[in-house]
Amino acid sequence: DVVMTQSPLSLPVTLGQPASISCRSSQRLVYSDGNTYLSWFHQRPGQSPRRLIYRVSNRDSGVPDRFSGSGSGTDFTLKISRVEAEDVGFYYCMQGTLWPWTFGQGTKVEIK
């Protein structure tokens, strides 16, 4: 199985400051159609995960443009340009390229 490794696992941030989460996969994530199926999800306490980013860098509808995804191959990054209070919670990367689909361990973002 593809192992997804996130860092850091805990990220205290200051409101209005940037934040960055890394996700590394144990194998390259390029699918047979040439796309890379790496997604990012945000989960607030007591809520379902919400997809923010799909195929590395595409924002889902309604996701603020302060969120951006980048990367290729085995290294991927989620960036928040200016953290807002509603951004707290857990962030997960997930690969949907190589069966079985696997998630990172999660990164807890909290306000300092």
Added chain:
Amino acid sequence: QVHLVQSGAEVKQPGASVKLSCKTSGYTFTHYGISWVRQAPGHGLEWMGCISAYNGNTRFTQNFQGRVTLTTDTSTNTAYMELRSLRSDDTAVYYCTRDPPSTTAAAMFDYWGQGSLVIVSS
């Protein structure tokens, strides 16, 4: 608007079975599939398996092969997940999420249900 609405919480004894539902609306059910993902208390997300609402094909991770049955009812646009031989470590919130119509296609997970809590305890 796409909605996935899951059934309520369940409390089961070890060794029992549980069957959860995921009722969908707002899209053509048979044009997509459904994946099931679980989250144990204080833990991360674990993909269990998926089913195509188009042709009923299923795919499971090794952890759940033989213990999980996925079905769909195209007359009510509802997906079901049955987990058998429950153990205490099956205590978790179980989510359904939308997927492509082919079980061999790359994952989508664009819409999620609200989750169903299953507690396994004697």
